[in-house]
Amino acid sequence: MTTTTAVRELLLSRIRDVADHPEPGVVFKDITPLLADPEAFAALTGVFAEQCVRHGATRIVGLEARGFILAAPVAVATGVGFIPVRKAGKLPGATLRQAYELEYGTAEIEVHAEDLAAGDRVLVIDDVLATGGTAEASLDLVRRAGAEVVGVSVLMELGFLGGRARLEPALRGAPLEAVIRL
16 A cells, blocks of 8 residues: 555544653654554555565564554565564563663663574564664664665654664665654
């Protein structure tokens, strides 16, 4: 499903702004109304599935936590594997871990070491591109596992936070696609 103006408007109409969450001055983009609407959720899944097929992805990586919700149905719809990238300490067994900088400190994410390998073509899916730290760390993890990044797809890009500029070097020519840019 191509991202048309009508699809963007439908999706935007199902995203709720929540003022002062999680702290004063922040406007949180709540996608739960979009997820509750089968038409909107199906439309978004279709857009991501089209991107997956166009890039020849063989694996979909979803970033914790809302990226899981968006990425898993895309993997099912396209018949490719779904790989969760989790916050550190959540996965059992051998993992690859990547630390990254946040505006207010540091964090770490990880993936099972055996879930990605050479020859895998990975599309990373998340809900929001804000400052780009989590996405950048996920690209490092995918490549450390030996896989190729074929793209990053997000529901929303918050352009005023500069995530695209931060992420650009880590993309190494792979496309970054945002269904909605704010």
